[in-house]
Amino acid sequence: LAKTTQPISMDSYEGQEVNITCSHNNIATNDYITWYQQFPSQGPRFIIQGYKTKVTNEVASLFIPADRKSSTLSLPRVSLSDTAVYYCLVGGVYNFNKFYFGSGTKLNVKP
Amino acid sequence: EAQVTQNPRYLITVTGKKLTVTCSQNMNHEYMSWYRQDPGLGLRQIYYSMNVEVTDKGDVPEGYKVSRKEKRNFPLILESPSPNQTSLYFCASSLGQTAIAGDTQYFGPGTRLTVL
Numbered sequence: 001l002a003k004t005t006q007p008i009s010m011d012s013y014e015g016q017e018v019n020i021t022c023s024h025n026n027i028a029t030n031d032y033i034t035w036y037q038q039f040p041s042q043g044p045r046f047i048i049q050g051y052k053t054k055v056t057n058e059v060a061s062l063f064i065p066a067d068r069k070s071s072t073l074s075l076p077r078v079s080l081s082d083t084a085v086y087y088c089l090v091g092g093v094y095n096f097n098k099f100y101f102g103s104g105t106k107l108n109v110k111p
Numbered sequence: 112e113a114q115v116t117q118n119p120r121y122l123i124t125v126t127g128k129k130l131t132v133t134c135s136q137n138m139n140h141e142y143m144s145w146y147r148q149d150p151g152l153g154l155r156q157i158y159y160s161m162n163v164e165v166t167d168k169g170d171v172p173e174g175y176k177v178s179r180k181e182k183r184n185f186p187l188i189l190e191s192p193s194p195n196q197t198s199l200y201f202c203a204s205s206l207g208q209t210a211i212a213g214d215t216q217y218f219g220p221g222t223r224l225t226v227l
């Protein structure tokens with residue numbers, strides 16, 4: 001199961017774009033990359049998932065380089081309500097039975 | 112509404128008194144899992160279940176039991192709770208083997224357990 005490395009914390013200001021990078025050097029061919037968001041005392045919530053190149057949805061974009069050994073979650077124009085912990089997970093159809101969340105990245109958005 | 116429910120949401124108990132935290136999902140998901148979350152340690156997987164009657168240990172299974180008799184329910188059992196099991200517990204479910212791509216988990220609201 002591929003483990004991940006993320007920065008422990010990041011600070012930003014309202015209205016800025018925030019990019020959180022995750023390193024996953026031993027990602028397997030069948031692995032997908034998934035990002036979750038967690039607010040205090042709540043369960044994690046799915047944000048976005050991708051396999052390669054770029055994926056965009058209504059809340060975020062996910063950039064994955066060709067070697068797939070890292071990925072970057074991009075949050076456009078953050079607000080105070082985006083203050084949360086963000087987790088990067090790597091796994092796929094063939095090795096999804098165990099999930100490793102790690103400690104995540106604590107994003108603090110300031111006014 | 113598609114959801115994962117847990118009960119109770121809050122529980123204070125004493126050492127050695129057996130307890131069960133229930134988890135139920137209404138999404139017909141194959142896969143279910145339990146996590147505990149402690150300050151500075153992130154989410155750690157306790158047990159998971161690929162489908163009915165199939166369960167396996169996660170990273171921190173000691174002191175816990177689970178059962179999966181029905182697809183929708185996955186209770187977490189603490190036979191003899193100890194203070195080091197004081198934590199915030201989350202249940203989650205997902206498509207599992209029925210997923211055609213990367214799987215995504217849906218989490219319950221959490222159960223905050225205090226063992227005195």
